[in-house]
Amino acid sequence: MANDKPNKPQDESRRRFLKYSGTALGGVVLGGVIGGLVGSNLNNNAEEKTPAPEGKQPAADNKDYNQALMFFNQDQFLTAEAAAERLFPADDLGPGAKELGVAFFMDHQMDSQYGYNARDYMLPPYYKSEETQGYQLIFKRRELIALGLDAMNQYSNTKYKKPFVEIAPEEQDAVLTAFEKNDIGIKDVPASNFFAMFLNLTLEGAYSDPLYGGNRNMAGWKMRNFPGNQMSYTEYIDKEEFVKLEPLSLHDHLELG
Structure with missing residues (x-):
């Protein structure tokens, strides 16, 4: 049976390389200072993270990813x-x-x-x-x-x-x-x-x-005062007075549905 001991120095060398030179994440190697920091902190990230206090949660990402150029320069x-x-x-x-x-x-x-x-x-x-x-x-x-x-x-x-x-x-x-x-x-x-x-x-x-x-x-x-894409108007159609509705987008129906 083959002896596993000769492989240990090679394994340890590889571990040190990943730790100090960079860490492979999703097939991408992060090198330099950032890679070294990520590699050296992989084992204690969970302990170092401090949950945000109640009422001070991180702000939601409000970026509109639909606002991106597809044709114009x-x-x-x-x-x-x-x-x-x-x-x-x-x-x-x-x-x-x-x-x-x-x-x-x-x-x-x-x-x-x-x-x-x-x-x-x-x-x-x-x-x-x-x-x-x-x-x-x-x-x-x-x-x-x-x-x-x-x-x-x-x-x-x-x-x-x-x-x-x-x-x-x-x-x-x-x-x-x-x-x-x-x-x-x-x-x-x-x-x-x-x-x-x-x-x-x-x-x-x-x-x-x-x-x-x-x-x-x-x-x-x-x-x-346009209502947009409402699901239905049955509860308003017989009303004599003007009913002002908060407009809805097609995207709102995806969330509601």
């Missing part, structure tokens, strides 16, 4: 945020587009099937369309929005020597008006097409379900 996002705020500004009635997270809504829509025109026929031949036929451009929506935001910055830099986010509010309004009135072109696309879509996305982002990235904290609905 940083410049496009900041331009969209600033432009949407001029179209839907904060006032004494409530928050504006920036606080409502409208630019995040736009970003998420552009990375969805809507942004890819997934349900639209986009192949040639192309014919001149009527205004009543809706979206008829060869560009996908995400391409048009990206081109439009880049063109806004280019136009702003040309006229005011600054990007859109750095010019004065009245100058931002002038840029938006130029796009609305087709005073400039975007790669042979009428600038008004971009402006109309951007305006629609701004309003949709202000009043959509927060699940889609906008209408943060349902503040857009609260401004309108």
